[in-house]
Amino acid sequence: MEAPLPPRESARWVAGRSRDVRVDPAGVRRAAELLLPAASAWRVQHWKELHALNPRGADEAALAWVFVVDSLNFSFWAEREERRCEVRHGGAVHTGYWALCAAVNRALDRGIPVTSASYYATVTLDEVRDIFRSDTAVPMPLLEERHRILNETGKILLEKFGGSFLNCVQKSEKSAQKLMRLVVENFPSYRDEAQFEGKRISFYKRAQILVADTWSVLEGKGDGCFEDISSITMFADYRLPQILVYLGALKYSDDLLKRLHRGEMLSNGERQEVEIRGCSIWCVELIRDCLLELLEKRGEKPQGEVNSVLLDYYLWDYARDHRDDMRGIPFHRTRCIYY
Numbered sequence: 001m002e003a004p005l006p007p008r009e010s011a012r013w014v015a016g017r018s019r020d021v022r023v024d025p026a027g028v029r030r031a032a033e034l035l036l037p038a039a040s041a042w043r044v045q046h047w048k049e050l051h052a053l054n055p056r057g058a059d060e061a062a063l064a065w066v067f068v069v070d071s072l073n074f075s076f077w078a079e080r081e082e083r084r085c086e087v088r089h090g091g092a093v094h095t096g097y098w099a100l101c102a103a104v105n106r107a108l109d110r111g112i113p114v115t116s117a118s119y120y121a122t123v124t125l126d127e128v129r130d131i132f133r134s135d136t137a138v139p140m141p142l143l144e145e146r147h148r149i150l151n152e153t154g155k156i157l158l159e160k161f162g163g164s165f166l167n168c169v170q171k172s173e174k175s176a177q178k179l180m181r182l183v184v185e186n187f188p189s190y191r192d193e194a195q196f197e198g199k200r201i202s203f204y205k206r207a208q209i210l211v212a213d214t215w216s217v218l219e220g221k222g223d224g225c226f227e228d229i230s231s232i233t234m235f236a237d238y239r240l241p242q243i244l245v246y247l248g249a250l251k252y253s254d255d256l257l258k259r260l261h262r263g264e265m266l267s268n269g270e271r272q273e274v275e276i277r278g279c280s281i282w283c284v285e286l287i288r289d290c291l292l293e294l295l296e297k298r299g300e301k302p303q304g305e306v307n308s309v310l311l312d313y314y315l316w317d318y319a320r321d322h323r324d325d326m327r328g329i330p331f332h333r334t335r336c337i338y339y
């Protein structure tokens with residue numbers, strides 16, 4: 001089968017043919033102007049400084065943490081917001097993606113080597129249920145899939161990379177694109193692809209966030225000094241589209257809004273789901289371009305990098321912090337292992 005279009009080209013292809021989702025140029029500009037004051041301060045170090053659950057180190061163990069977390073970094077949304085999985089750790093209650101991170105850290109604190117491939121290659125379903133157990137009556141979604149992915153991913157990491165994700169990173173020779181390709185070619189659960197208007201396309205959300213988190217945990221240095229990190233696009237999850245609609249940069253048709261407000265599930269790969277994901281990626285690319293243009297016009301040099309990775313991280317954190325303001329904006333509900 002022919003190789004799919006890479007994520008950025010896939011996003012352009014979808015955005016140019018989308019019927020129920022569109023990027024709003026004026027909204028893109030307004031979003032860039034809103035983000036501009038923060039943008040010049042974005043730095044790769046924020047990944048650790050802003051998030052206590054992320055590893056402090058930049059060694060093989062920290063990379064092992066990133067790899068196992070991003071292999072499971074999908075589908076945390078609850079059927080009903082008020083009844084959801086929660087994990088208490090370090091004196092705080094964590095939900096969604098952070099519940100996954102808290103559960104991994106809770107296991108490590110209990111002496112369970114959950115980031116070691118030789119452990120999770122043969123971990124049992126019962127052990128997975130215990131490691132990711134919720135402190136409410138609502139379990140983390142898709143636990144059976146998470147178990148299957150841990151076994152599959154652990155076995156491949158042992159067979160092909162000596163059980164160490166650091167080996168995989170070093171094979172990428174400081175290229176973000178090469179690391180993304182290595183991950184997608186070797187680990188099936190990362191193959192986030194679709195068919196749209198006669199073309200095979202890709203979003204590779206977990207492979208791209210894995211590259212981004214690798215760059216972040218290594219603080220952009222040494223093996224993580226990816227000279228092409230700016231070629232990585234935003235990660236097409238279910239939160240970024242919601243914030244982009246909230247900011248007015250993305251618009252949904254009445255028909256799609258009605259489906260979402262009814263809480264209807266969208267299946268992975270159906271037309272409107274692909275349009276939401278593709279247009280979101282394209283929208284963030286345009287906001288990034290607009291930010292660079294505005295900085296240029298003001299003759300400002302950003303302290304760090306203004307790229308789609310740091311823009312995505314900022315928008316995702318912003319969505320977390322403005323959850324209540326965004327109540328009226330639905331997010332699309334797809335249950336799958338890709339995001």
Ligand SMILES: Nc1nc2c(c(CN[C@H]3C=C[C@H](O)[C@@H]3O)cn2[C@@H]2O[C@H](COP(=O)(O)O)[C@@H](O)[C@H]2O)c(=O)[nH]1
Nearest residue numbers: 047073074075076077096097235237238240313316339
């Ligand atoms: N586009 C994008 N999607 C992201 C992330 C992250 C975690 N990254 C953070 C960690 C360190 C960095 O500083 C980032 O702040 C998780 N997700 C996705 O969100 C969804 C979970 O949402 P909720 O149910 O509300 O927890 C789910 O699809 C998950 O895969 C991101 O950064 N960008």
